[in-house]
Structure formats: C-alpha cells, structure tokens
Amino acid sequence: MSKALARRSPAQIGSAALLCAIALVWTTPFLWMVVAAFRLESGGSRDMASLLPPLQPTLENFALAFESADFAVYYLNTLLVVGGILAVQLVTISLAGYAFARLDFAGKDVLFTLFLLQLMLVPPILIVPNLTTVVRLGIYDSLLGVMAPYLASAFGTFLMRQTFKTIPRDYEEAALLDGARWWEVLWHVLLPLARPGLVAFSIVSVAAHWNEFLWPLMVVNAPEKRTLTVGLASFAAGAEGGQEWGLLAAGTLLVALPLVVAFLAFQRQFIDSFMFSGVKG
Amino acid sequence: MAAVSAAAGHQAAGRWRQSLTALQARPYLLLLPSLVFLVLFTFFPIIEVTWASLFRTAYGQHSGSFVGLDNYQRVLQDGAFRNAFFNNVFYAVGTIVPSLVIALFLALLLNDSSRFKAAIRALVFLPTLIPLVAAAALFSFIFLPGIGLLDHYLAKLGLRGFNWLGDPDIALASLSVLTVWKNAGYYMLFYLAGLQAIPSDLGEAAKLDGASAWQRLRYVTLPLLAPTTGFVAVIALINVITAVDHIVVLTKGGPNGATNLLLYYIYQNANEFYDAGKASAATVISVALLLALSLLGLKGLERGAGRDE
Numbered sequence: 001m002s003k004a005l006a007r008r009s010p011a012q013i014g015s016a017a018l019l020c021a022i023a024l025v026w027t028t029p030f031l032w033m034v035v036a037a038f039r040l041e042s043g044g045s046r047d048m049a050s051l052l053p054p055l056q057p058t059l060e061n062f063a064l065a066f067e068s069a070d071f072a073v074y075y076l077n078t079l080l081v082v083g084g085i086l087a088v089q090l091v092t093i094s095l096a097g098y099a100f101a102r103l104d105f106a107g108k109d110v111l112f113t114l115f116l117l118q119l120m121l122v123p124p125i126l127i128v129p130n131l132t133t134v135v136r137l138g139i140y141d142s143l144l145g146v147m148a149p150y151l152a153s154a155f156g157t158f159l160m161r162q163t164f165k166t167i168p169r170d171y172e173e174a175a176l177l178d179g180a181r182w183w184e185v186l187w188h189v190l191l192p193l194a195r196p197g198l199v200a201f202s203i204v205s206v207a208a209h210w211n212e213f214l215w216p217l218m219v220v221n222a223p224e225k226r227t228l229t230v231g232l233a234s235f236a237a238g239a240e241g242g243q244e245w246g247l248l249a250a251g252t253l254l255v256a257l258p259l260v261v262a263f264l265a266f267q268r269q270f271i272d273s274f275m276f277s278g279v280k281g
Numbered sequence: 282m283a284a285v286s287a288a289a290g291h292q293a294a295g296r297w298r299q300s301l302t303a304l305q306a307r308p309y310l311l312l313l314p315s316l317v318f319l320v321l322f323t324f325f326p327i328i329e330v331t332w333a334s335l336f337r338t339a340y341g342q343h344s345g346s347f348v349g350l351d352n353y354q355r356v357l358q359d360g361a362f363r364n365a366f367f368n369n370v371f372y373a374v375g376t377i378v379p380s381l382v383i384a385l386f387l388a389l390l391l392n393d394s395s396r397f398k399a400a401i402r403a404l405v406f407l408p409t410l411i412p413l414v415a416a417a418a419l420f421s422f423i424f425l426p427g428i429g430l431l432d433h434y435l436a437k438l439g440l441r442g443f444n445w446l447g448d449p450d451i452a453l454a455s456l457s458v459l460t461v462w463k464n465a466g467y468y469m470l471f472y473l474a475g476l477q478a479i480p481s482d483l484g485e486a487a488k489l490d491g492a493s494a495w496q497r498l499r500y501v502t503l504p505l506l507a508p509t510t511g512f513v514a515v516i517a518l519i520n521v522i523t524a525v526d527h528i529v530v531l532t533k534g535g536p537n538g539a540t541n542l543l544l545y546y547i548y549q550n551a552n553e554f555y556d557a558g559k560a561s562a563a564t565v566i567s568v569a570l571l572l573a574l575s576l577l578g579l580k581g582l583e584r585g586a587g588r589d590e
Binding site for chain 2: 015016018019020022023026027028029030032033036048049050091092093095096098099103104105108111114115117118120121122123124125126127128129130131132133148149151152153154157182207210211212213214217218228229232233236237240245248249251252255256259260263264267270271274275
C-alpha cells in the first residue's frame with residue numbers, strides 16, 4: 001500500500017481530490033433527503049438545510065406522508081404498470097428479436113428501419129395523438145392506458161436481436177435435428193442462453209417506467225389510479241405549499257427508495273445493464 | 282395450424298416441405314405483436330397528428346373544420362412557441378455540453394476497477410435511477426431562496442440574494458444544473474464502455490513515440506470515442522426534447538415563460554388551453570426536429586456500429 005502511495009504523482013492525487021469533490025456534490029441532494037426525512041422540523045425552518053444527521057431520528061415524517069397521500073395505492077399501481085409492461089415486452093421483443101436475428105424474409109430491412117424509427121420517436125413526444133388513441137380504445141383513465149404505448153420496444157428488439165446473434169447456431173441446429181420445433185428451440189435453447197440480454201432489458205425497462213411521469217399524468221384522472229410519480233408530484237406541491245420540507249423529503253425517499261436499494265444490492269448488474277443497453281442500442 | 286400439428290409426426294424432411302407456407306408466414310407472425318403496438322402508438326399517431334394539425338376544433342366538438350396550414354402559421358407566429366423553441370436550444374446546449382464533458386472527464390478518471398473508483402461510479406450514477414419528479418422535488422428545496430440548501434451554504438461564503446427558479450434570467454440555467462446532475466452519470470457509462478473498447482496498445486504506442494498525456498487524449502482517445510460521443514449526443518438530445526417532468530413540478534414554464542420548453546408548450550396547449558390544432562402542429566414540428574437531429578447524430582452511431590462488428 002505504501003509502495004503504491006509513493007508511486008502516485010501530484011496529478012493523480014489532484015484528480016483523486018477532484019473526484020472526491022464531484023462525488024460529494026453529486027451525493028449532497030441524497031444526503032439532504034435522508035437527513036431531512038428522519039428529522040423533526042424544529043421551530044421555524046431555519047436549519048432545514050443542515051446536513052448533520054438528527055440526534056433523535058424519527059419516523060414521524062413517513063407516518064405523516066402515508067397519512068396525507070395514498071402511497072400504498074401508488075406503489076401498487078406502479079408495480080402493476082411496471083410489471084405489466086415488462087411481461088408483455090419480454091414476449092414481444094423475444095419474438096421480434098428472434099425473427100430479425102435468425103430468419104430471412106422479404107421486407108426485412110424496411111421493417112427493421114421502421115423499428116429503428118421508434119428509438120427516436122419515443123412516446124413522450126407523441127402524447128397528443130396517443131391520448132386520442134387511448135380515448136378511442138376506451139382505456140383512458142386506466143392503468144392499461146398508461147402501459148399501452150410501451151408494450152412494444154424497438155430498443156428491446158434490438159437488444160434481443162444482438163443477443164441472439166452472439167449465440168452460435170450449432171445449438172439450435174442440433175436441437176432441430178433432434179426434431180424440436182422452432183418455439184421449443186426458442187424457449188429451451190435460445191432464451192436461456194439470452195438471459196443476460198433479458199435481464200439487462202428488464203432492469204432498464206423497470207427503471208424507465210418506474211420513473212415515467214408526463215404520460216401517466218395525462219392518462220390517469222382518478223386519484224386511486226395514480227402512479228408513484230404522479231402521486232409524488234401532487235404530494236410535493238402540498239408539502240412545498242406548507243413549507244413542510246421534512247415531509248417532502250420523506251415522500252421523495254419513499255418514491256426513489258426501491259430502485260436505489262435494488263441498485264445498491266445489484267450494482268454490477270445495474271451498471272452492466274445500462275452499459276450493455278447503450279453499446280448494443 | 283392443423284397442417285403444422287399434423288406434420289409433427291412426420292420425418293424431418295417431409296415436415297420442411299409441408300410447412301413451407303408456415304415457414305414463410307412465420308417471420309411476420311413473430312413481428313406481429315410488436316408491429317401492432319408500434320403501429321398503434323408510433324406510426325399511426327404520426328399520421329393522425331399530421332392530419333389533426335390541418336384542422337381547427339373548437340373545445341368540446343368532435344370534428345373540426347379544415348384550415349390547411351393555418352395552425353402552423355398560428356404556432357410559428359406565437360411568441361410563446363418561439364420562446365419555447367429558443368429556450369429549448371439554450372437548454373440543449375446548456376445541458377448536453379456540460380453533461381458530456383463531465384461524463385467524459387469522469388470516465389477517463391474512473392476507468393479502472395479499484396474499489397474507490399467503483400464507489401464513485403455508483404454515486405455519480407445514482408441520480409439516473411431516481412424519477413425526474415423526485416429529483417425535481419429535491420431541487421425545490423435546494424433552490425429555495427434564503428433557507429434552501431444552496432442559499433444556506435452560499436450565505437456562509439457571503440453570497441446571497443439569488444432566486445434560482447424565480448428569476449427569469451437564471452431559472453433555465455438552474456434547471457439545467459438539475460438535468461446535468463441527473464444525466465451525467467448515465468452518459469459516463471457509455472464513455473466507460475467506449476474506453477474499454479479501445480485497445481490499450483494504441484495509447485502505449487503513442488506513449489513510446491513520446492506523446493504527452495494530453496496529446497494521447499487529443500489525438501488517440503478522443504477520435505476513437507467519436508462514435509460514442511455521437512451516440513450519447515443523440516440520447517441527450519432525445520432527453521432534452523422529451524423530458525419536461527421537472528418543468529411541470531418546479532416552474533410550469535415560468536417565470537414569464539423563461540423555462541417553457543417545446544414539449545411543455547405542447548402539453549399546455551393540449552391540456553390547459555385545449556387548442557388541439559396548435560398542439561398538433563407543434564408536435565409535428567417537434568417530431569420533424571427530433572428526427573432530423575437524430576439522423577444527423579446517427580451518422581456517428583453508424584460509424585460506431587461498423588467498428589464493433
């Protein structure tokens with residue numbers, strides 16, 4: 001260790017210091033959130049900005065948050081939306097990814113380009129016509145309406161196509177010679193081998209839809225159908241209006257916590273997934 | 282379907298012949314589930330919104346009257362639209378350039394596997410995972426005048442009197458800070474992946490030739506990262522045009538339109554002013570803009586793909 005330290009140049013030490021500074025700045029909002037969420041507001045809010053942990057941590061802000069907003073319902077709705085989108089996506093992207101990776105057919109290039117288009121024309125830009133469609137399909141103000149625009153994923157299709165392409169054809173040819181049908185090959189041979197791609201896509205998809213806001217805000221009207229982000233927005237407006245910053249911090253923590261905990265537990269997997277998704281995108 | 286299951290018992294050779302039609306239809310059947318949703322929520326909406334942009338519908342009515350390009354004229358002459366457009370340009374430059382520079386800088390410094398660096402990578406990446414709405418809620422306190430986090434600590438340095446989100450001159454810059462904080466760690470990942478794809482002997486060869494660290498970065502690393510930069514720029518561009526959650530939560534486009542962006546303008550016209558014609562015309566303009574800019578950036582991406590394969 002001392003040997004390694006001695007080898008370090010001033011430039012290296014300087015860059016390490018700079019890194020620490022950046023990490024500090026980047027962490028401060030989170031630090032404040034955690035500290036403020038567990039701190040009781042003391043008379044006036046003069047020291048609300050203090051980053052020192054409270055001497056007597058309290059769960060009062062969380063109790064108040066659950067009282068003033070239906071976080072349990074928001075959680076359930078978000079889980080349904082995120083889970084529903086992912087379940088359908090895994091089917092659509094596996095089938096389409098398989099077709100683009102393994103089969104030859106007329107119009108393949110045109111269809112591939114059409115898929116490519118959706119990478120750029122992400123649903124948020126099309127909120128106005130999509131809202132019309134959702135109303136016309138009779139799924140306005142429903143969780144299904146929130147999910148609908150995302151059930152096919154060009155990004156996922158590409159990811160699966162690339163993943164299938166890295167699998168040698170020998171495996172499936174052996175299975176086909178043994179008399180297996182194509183879906184048996186897909187289900188028993190290709191999909192198990194494509195697990196890294198499926199996991200990477202799942203993580204990115206869950207993160208994206210957990211955080212989605214503008215579209216559910218437009219589609220959902222009834223308070224009991226709000227997702228976490230939509231619920232948080234109105235909750236935060238209330239807390240802000242009442243200058244209840246500890247409450248705001250607690251509510252924000254509740255919404256951000258699940259993904260942050262999952263990330264801390266499966267860091268490598270998250271980082272790899274997001275990296276993988278970019279390189280293969 | 283019956284032909285397919287009847288064929289199940291036959292020899293492999295016979296099966297191939299019998300299911301030839303099934304074989305030809307199969308790719309399209311596999312693509313069908315995806316295509317249904319893509320058509321419903323991507324392709325058809327583009328036609329629909331283009332069509333709708335040619336009509337003017339009074340609120341509460343179902344069909345409007347054909348007005349040609351009148352909606353486009355109204356949008357282009359609308360000061361609020363032009364304002365949102367220029368704000369979006371400013372916001373794009375003010376967030377993409379710093380995000381990419383910070384992302385590249387971090388990637389260069391964090392590109393090895395020590396535990397310390399892994400921890401910093403994780404910390405910087407963390408904002409990517411929280412909802413933009415949650416980030417906005419946190420920043421509502423950070424930017425709070427007087428007692429907020431930022432002012433509290435700036436006051437200790439003797440700096441006072443800012444109104445981060447209330448002053449039209451700096452509100453958009455303040456929001457840009459939030460965006461950079463949220464996204465730089467995400468873009469860093471792509472640069473890390475890009476750096477890992479560069480053969481290390483290239484840098485070492487340049488080193489042997491006497492190139493300084495700066496020269497190696499300028500003439501070896503950066504050119505090889507150009508496809509990555511193109512790719513990240515496209516992602517960042519899509520982000521600045523399609524992510525306005527923080528505007529909804531923090532400023533609602535204010536003060537005085539200072540933070541209005543294209544998508545928020547569309548949202549306002551659709552949801553608050555019920556001006557479907559204007560919202561549609563603005564959507565068409567934004568879609569065209571997004572496509573044109575993405576295709577430009579994709580050239581960088583194609584070069585990158587060529588290198589990968």
